Amino acid sequence: MYDRVIWPEKHDPKTSAIYALNDIDVKAPPEVVWKLLVDAENWSSYFPPEDQVKILSGERELARGTNTAE
Numbered sequence: 371m372y373d374r375v376i377w378p379e380k381h382d383p384k385t386s387a388i389y390a391l392n393d394i395d396v397k398a399p400p401e402v403v404w405k406l407l408v409d410a411e412n413w414s415s416y417f418p419p420e421d422q423v424k425i426l427s428g429e430r431e432l433a434r435g436t437n438t439a440e
Contacts, residue, residue, distance in 0.1 A: 408432040 383389035396403055408431040414421035426437040
């Protein structure tokens with residue numbers, strides 16, 4: 371996975387002091403995964419630390435330009 375990411379130069383793991391990457395293989399079509407990713411307010415159902423995400427615009431899903439609060 372590390373080699374497939376196009377890292378911004380200042381965040382490249384080869385030169386960064388700290389590096390973290392979450393990676394998981396999912397047996398689901400891309401459309402299903404995408405629906406989970408844009409459903410930010412429900413991330414905590416499968417990643418409990420993200421239990422306070424709120425979409426500030428009142429929309430139900432993340433979209434380009436969406437503002438969130440945590």
